[in-house]
Amino acid sequence: MSEPTLFELSSPGRSGVRFPAADVPFSELPGEFLRENLPLPELSELDVVRHFTHLSTLNYSIDSGLYPLGSCTMKYNPKINEVAARLPGFAFSHPYQPVETLQGSFALMFQLQDWLKEIGGFSGISLQPAAGAQGELVGVMIIRAYHHSRGDFNRRRMLIPDSAHGTNPASSAMSGFEVVPVPTDALGNVDLTALKALCSDQMAGLMLTNPNTLGLFDQNVLEVVRLVHDCGGLVYGDGANMNALLGICRPGDLGIDVMHFNLHKTFSTPHGGGGPGSGPVGVAAHLVDFLPGPIVGILEEGDDETPPLYGPVMPKQSIGRIKSFYGQFGMMVRAYTYINMYGGEGLRKIAEYAVLNANYLLARLRGKYTVPYDRVCMHEFVMEGVWSDAPEVHALDISKRLMDYKFHPPTNYFPLIVHEALMIEPTETESKQTLDHFADTMIKIAEEAHTQPSLLRQAPHNTPVGRLDEVKAAKELVLCCWIPD
C-alpha cells in the first residue's frame, strides 16, 4: 500500500495550526491584489504527523545501516551537532542585526575559518559557498579572476581528468572555460605525458581530485602540480575526498592553489535526503583577495580584557557574492562542534581508520570481484560489477540485490573510466562487524550472480517498491500531485 499524498488526505475545512486573532484595528485589504483561490491541502496536525512518520519509514538512512557510497563519506552524524545548531542564540539570530549582537556567530565562523585553513594548509578561506558544487564554481571563478587580474585573458582551457565528478566540467563550462580531458594512466594516476603535452599558456589550470575517484592517492602529485605551475596555470583541488587526508597531509602543502571542502562529507553534517550541504573554499596566499564575500574578519582588535570585534569583511578583489547572507551557518555550527570533539590529533585518526576500513574491505573482496587498479587504496576503492562468466548480471543488479539484505548500494557507474563501476567507501565510523557483514553479503551476492542470476535481475524483492519505470516517469512527466476538485 503506498502512502497517500497530502492532497489525497486533505479534507475541506480541516486545519492544523491556528493563530491568534488580530489584536490590531482592521486595515482594508488591497482588493485588486487579493487571490481568489489557494490550492493548499487541509489537514489536522495528527494527519500531518502520521503522514510524514509513515514516509520516514520508507527511507533507508545512516542511522538504519551502512551506506558504502564512494565519494559521499556517509559517516555517522553526531546528535550533539543537532543540539548545537538549535541553540536559540544561533537559531533565532537575524543576519542583519547590529554586528555587536552577533559576536557568538561571527566568532564561531572566524574560528572555523582558522581551523579549516589549518587542516587544508591554506592562507585564506570563505565559508559562503552553499555546497561542494558551488565551492567548485567559486574555485574556477577565482582562477579566472586571478589570470584576468594579471592581464592574461588567453587562458580559456581547463584541464580535467577523465575520472572527475561531473560537477567539475559543469562548473568550468559555467565560468566560460573550454574543458579539456586528461587521461588516467594504468596505475590510476594522472597521465604525466599527456598532461605535459597539454600544458601551455592557454591553459588556466587543472582540476584535481586527490585522492581521485578511484580512491587512489596520485603517486606523482608533486610533479603534476609542478607541471601546471610551470606553465602559469593554477591547480584546483576537489576536496570531496578529504576524509582520507585529515592530519595525513595538507593539500595546500602539496601546492594546491584553491580547494573546496564538503562539510556534509568530511565534517559529519547530515545529508538530509539531499541537502543542505556546505562547501567552504580555501586558497593559497596569492588568491586570498579574490575570495567570495563577505568573509569574517576582525573589525576591532581586542586586548587582554576584551575579545576582538568580529564582523563581515569583503576581500579586496572579491569575485563577488555567491549566496545571500553568510552561507549555510547551521552546517558551520555542526562542523565546528565536530572538529572541537576530535581535536588536532583526533582528526588524523579519522583518516587512518577510514583508510584502514577501505583497505580491509578491499582485502576481503578482491578475490571475488575484479579490482582494476589494485594497489593500496585510500578511503574508497572501485571494483567492477561484472563477471565474464555471469554475463546476465551488471553492477546495477548487484546494487539492487544488496537492498534485499538491508544495505544501501555503493556508488554505481562512477567513475566513468571503470566498466560497471561499484565505488565503495565505508568511512571510519563503521565497525569491523559491520564491514564483515557487508563483505560476507557481497560474496554471497557474487555467488548468486553465478547460480541464480534472476534473483539479482529482478531485485529488489524486499523493499517498499520494486524497480521503478524511469522511462514512464521521463515521458509522462508528472511532477505535481493530482489535486481533487
Added chain:
Amino acid sequence: MFIPHTDAERKEMLQTIGIERIEDLFADVPAAFRFPELNIPPALTEMEALQDVQGLADANESARELACFLGAGAYNHYSPAAVDFLISRSEFSTAYTPYQPEVSQGTLQAIFEFQSLICGLTGMDASNASHYDGATATAEAGILAYHYFREKRSKFVLSHAVHPDYRGVLKTYMCGYEGVEVVGDEAELDPFSGPEHITSLIDKNTALVVVQYPDFLGRIYDYTPVAKAAHDNGALFCMVVNPTALGLLKPPSEFGADIVVGEGQPLGIPLSFGGPYLGFFATRKEFVRKIAGRLVGETVDSQGRRGYVLTLTAREQHIRRDKATSNICTNQGLIALAATIYLSLLGKQGLRQVAELCYQKAHYAADQISQVPGFKVCSSAPFFHEFVICCDQPVAEINEHLLEHNILGGLDLGAIYPSLKNHLLMAVTEMNSREQIDTLCEVLKEITHV
C-alpha cells in the same frame, strides 16, 4: 569520538590487509608533507563541546528576547513544533540523496509534495526540488534564460528593487557568460521609482526581465504591463516572490510570469543567522526541460505500485558534464521538507491567516509610526508586511536606542541605496504583538525628544 575500533580489531584488520602498521597505508603521500601536526586544540568531550558552543550562542542576542522588526529577506515567523520534530527523524535527516529510489520513497514523495505545494502557491506548472536560497534561484533563472535563447540574447533587465544580495549573486553567476550585460539597477536611480523604468529598458536583445513581489522596499505592483513588454519583445519574465505574501496576494501566474523564484525561509525555517535557507524555482510547462536542479516524478514499479523517482536526470551534471546547463548537485533536502510540513500544518486557512496577520499588523505599525513626529512612511504604493520609514536622524542612532529597549529596529537602507540615508525598512509579522508595536512607537517618541 565516533571511531569504534578496538586495538584487537585493528590488529586483525592489519593482518588481513597484510601490513604492519596503519602508517604504511600512506606510503604514497610525499614524505616531506606526511603527518603534519595540526595547530588545533585537543579534543573535547561532548559535554565540554556543548559548553563551549553554548558560550558562543549566549554571546548572541536574537529574536527570542528582542522584539524583531527586521526583515529584508529573512523573516521572524512562528514555526509550529511539529516541523522541527518531524525533520529531526533520522530517517529523514541522515538519509542520502534519493538516487536509489526503492529505499528512498520517503524523501522522494516528500519532495514531490514540496514541488506540488510550490506550484499551488505560485500558480506555475512545474517546480524543482529546491535551490540553495532565493539568490541562487534567481541566478539560475538567468542561466536558464541565457541558454533558452542559445546565447543569442545578452541583455538582462533587473529591477533595482530586487533584494541586493540576489542582484549581487545573479551578477556573479553571469560573469562567466560572454557579452552578458545586466541593466536596470544603476546606483543613480531613484529607489522609489516604480516598474515603468524597467519596461523602458526591454528590447529584442533582452533574455530575461526580473522583478520582485512584494519588492525589496515592501511595495506591491501590478506587473502585467512589465510581463507584456517582456513578451512583446520575446523575452522571458521572472518574478522573485515572498511565499507568505502568496497566502493573501494574487499569484505571479496571474501577471504572466514565466519563471517564479523566491526564498522559502518564511515557511517555518528559523532565522538561523542566514542559513541554511531554501530557494524555490518554478516555471510554466513549456520550460520544464530547461529547469536546473533535481526533479521528482511519479511513476509505477513492476507490480503497478505508485512510486517516485528522480527524473529528467539526463539534464544534470553527472550525465551531461560540461554540457549541463548548471553544475548544481545538492538541493536543500531537509529544509524543503520543513517547508512542506509547515505548509501542510497551516494549510489553506492557516497560511491565509498568517498572511492577513502580517498585513494587518504592518499597516497598524505604519499608521502608528507615522504619528510620531520625525517619522513617516515614504512610499504611497500598497505594501504587504514591509514598509520604508523616513527619519530625521541617522538610522544607526535610532537602532542603537531601540536596542537598549530590547527592540531590533529595521534595516538601514542608506547602506544599500546611496540616496536613502536616514531611511529604514521595517518588517512586521504575526510574531509582533500590538504591545510590541505600541512600545516601539513610545521608544521612537523618546528619540525625537532627545
Added chain:
Amino acid sequence: MNVPTNLKYAKTDEWVKLEGNVATIGVSDYAQSQLSDVVYVEISAVVGEHVAKNSTIVTIESVKAAADVNAPVSGKVLAVNEGLSQTPELVNNDPYEAAWMIKIEVENPADMDSLLDAAGYASYCEERSH
C-alpha cells in the same frame, strides 16, 4: 546491428541519405542502442536557417544519457520532423525511416567525402565495442 548500405555515416553516429543535393539526417541503430529508451527529442534547428557542419541541431535525451546530434554537412534547413517530439520512441524503433530528423540542402558536396560508407561504419562500431 542494422547498417543500411544506401546511407553514409559520421563517426559521431549520424546517418545521411543524399538525394540530389538534399541530405536527410538521423541517428544510427548503434546510437539508439547505446542511449536506450529515448524519452525526448528537441530539434533546435529551424527551417530556413543555415547550419554549419558540426553544429548541434538536435538534442536527444534518454533516461541515462543525453546526446547532441551534430550536422554532418553545412547548408540550409529545408524541413524538420516535427512529430518526433511527440513520439520519441521512434528513434529506438525506426531510426532510419520514421525517425528522420532534418533535411538540409547541401551547400558543399565535399562535406560528404569525410563520411563513412556502411562497411566502414560497421567496422568502426565493431572496434568501439571492444
